[in-house]
Amino acid sequence: MTPAYKRRAMKTPANPVLRSWIDVPADHDFPIQNLPYGVFEDAGGPRVGVAIGDLVFDLSAAHQAGLFDATSLAADNVFARPTLNDFLRRGRAVWTEVRHWVTTLLSADSPTLRDDARTRARVFIPRADVRMRLPVEIGDFTDFYASKDHASNVGSMFRDPANPLTPNWLHMPIGYHGRSSSIFVSGVDVHRPSGQTKADDASVPTFGPSRALDYELEVGVFLGTGNAPGQPIPIEHAADHLFGLVLLNDWSARDIQRWEYVPLGPFLGKSFATSISPWVVTLDALAPFRVPGPAQEPAPLPHLRSPGNWGLDIHLEVHLQTATMREPVRISAVNFRTMYWNLLQMLAHHTSNGTPMRAGDLFGSGTVSGPTPESRGCLLELTWKGAQPLQLPGGESRKFLEDGDTVILKGWCQGSGFRVGFGEVRAKVLPSRES
Numbered sequence: 001m002t003p004a005y006k007r008r009a010m011k012t013p014a015n016p017v018l019r020s021w022i023d024v025p026a027d028h029d030f031p032i033q034n035l036p037y038g039v040f041e042d043a044g045g046p047r048v049g050v051a052i053g054d055l056v057f058d059l060s061a062a063h064q065a066g067l068f069d070a071t072s073l074a075a076d077n078v079f080a081r082p083t084l085n086d087f088l089r090r091g092r093a094v095w096t097e098v099r100h101w102v103t104t105l106l107s108a109d110s111p112t113l114r115d116d117a118r119t120r121a122r123v124f125i126p127r128a129d130v131r132m133r134l135p136v137e138i139g140d141f142t143d144f145y146a147s148k149d150h151a152s153n154v155g156s157m158f159r160d161p162a163n164p165l166t167p168n169w170l171h172m173p174i175g176y177h178g179r180s181s182s183i184f185v186s187g188v189d190v191h192r193p194s195g196q197t198k199a200d201d202a203s204v205p206t207f208g209p210s211r212a213l214d215y216e217l218e219v220g221v222f223l224g225t226g227n228a229p230g231q232p233i234p235i236e237h238a239a240d241h242l243f244g245l246v247l248l249n250d251w252s253a254r255d256i257q258r259w260e261y262v263p264l265g266p267f268l269g270k271s272f273a274t275s276i277s278p279w280v281v282t283l284d285a286l287a288p289f290r291v292p293g294p295a296q297e298p299a300p301l302p303h304l305r306s307p308g309n310w311g312l313d314i315h316l317e318v319h320l321q322t323a324t325m326r327e328p329v330r331i332s333a334v335n336f337r338t339m340y341w342n343l344l345q346m347l348a349h350h351t352s353n354g355t356p357m358r359a360g361d362l363f364g365s366g367t368v369s370g371p372t373p374e375s376r377g378c379l380l381e382l383t384w385k386g387a388q389p390l391q392l393p394g395g396e397s398r399k400f401l402e403d404g405d406t407v408i409l410k411g412w413c414q415g416s417g418f419r420v421g422f423g424e425v426r427a428k429v430l431p432s433r434e435s
Contacts, residue, residue, distance in 0.1 A: 020106045021114040024053040029421025036279035040130040046082035061123045083137040088224045088359040092240050132278035134185045136360040141178040143364040146341035150369035153381045173341040173349045179271040185278050186425040192432040193272040195256035209432035210253035213401040216367040217318050217377035220248035226357040235348035236307045244280040247409045247425045248364045277425040285420050289313040289413040291337050310342040316411045323404030334375035403431045
């Protein structure tokens with residue numbers, strides 16, 4: 001027998017004409033076509049919710065009210081947990097089931113909640129009245145280096161402008177293992193790190209606060225289900241393991257990084273902080289925005305050949321607000337569709353040696369940069385290693401970030417009459433604890 005949630009879901013979440021009985025403006029990040037997941041907290045403790053307009057749909061309270069009795073989750077309120085991990089482990093069939101059912105409950109022609117004021121009061125909370133938490137307990141974090149424009153710019157600065165890419169770059173997604181304990185949700189401010197640096201004209205290094213603190217505009221991807229040790233995830237099945245995306249700022253201390261990265265790569269220049277947005281936009285919500293990626297020459301080896309179009313048409317922006325500014329100013333914009341290596345290729349490569357992945361693991365795309373100066377995704381590129389300072393309104397300029405600066409990343413996919421957005425990830429730079 002067809003489950004009740006499928007009998008009642010007459011529209012699909014990707015349908016652009018889908019409308020909710022909750023009024024959401026056309027330029028809002030969280031319409032019914034989106035329905036991102038997050039973990040919020042109020043006096044009732046932490047639990048899982050979905051964003052719809054300026055409201056949180058409390059899925060735990062909805063489960064307690066019997067609204068999930070027609071689904072496969074009827075016997076287990078996975079939404080009462082302080083993270084999404086238990087829900088992620090259920091796999092794509094359950095993710096899709098819940099998404100369709102929530103869409104049905106929120107659809108304009110569904111009376112279940114629309115006409116029940118008492119239950120509505122129980123399951124909806126203004127987003128302004130809750131505190132967002134990290135949505136997932138993150139076991140492992142890997143950051144890639146998947147933008148050809150970014151890699152080419154950095155290679156031109158520090159290697160050979162005529163041959164900016166390393167010999168392996170066009171053959172596999174390059175990455176490094178980060179640190180999950182220093183991943184913070186939007187709104188948690190970041191202290192300037194201290195570490196060893198060495199000036200070009202110095203004979204020995206010194207220790208102190210970084211003088212070249214930078215942000216990196218990235219997209220993060222949460223793994224839903226993992227794989228057994230020694231069992232790679234084939235690229236044709238990689239999408240089944242990916243749950244959803246967030247915005248990610250991989251803070252970088254460029255002077256610390258420059259001194260330490262040879263021979264083993266990023267370490268203390270990266271491990272002090274990574275910031276992510278609190279709402280996880282599902283792969284299903286992003287399906288209408290899949291586009292062809294850049295041509296890959298030479299063709300990847302067979303295990304990395306992408307099945308279909310897996311570029312994503314996501315508009316991304318960086319805004320900066322200094323301590324003297326009343327409002328932030330946009331300093332760069334780029335589209336995620338420019339990324340050379342896609343999400344499926346990253347996961348397939350990551351597990352190609354049999355690495356076991358787990359529900360809640362996170363990997364970042366690496367800095368998202370485009371082919372024009374205004375589409376560069378970090379200050380290292382925007383200022384060309386500090387040689388071309390960024391000019392800001394009011395006469396200020398920046399080579400790298402200063403104490404009191406607030407960095408805000410935003411992103412969305414633009415549909416016809418609606419957008420599927422990520423909200424924002426923001427954090428302020430605080431002075432070093434060594435100062």
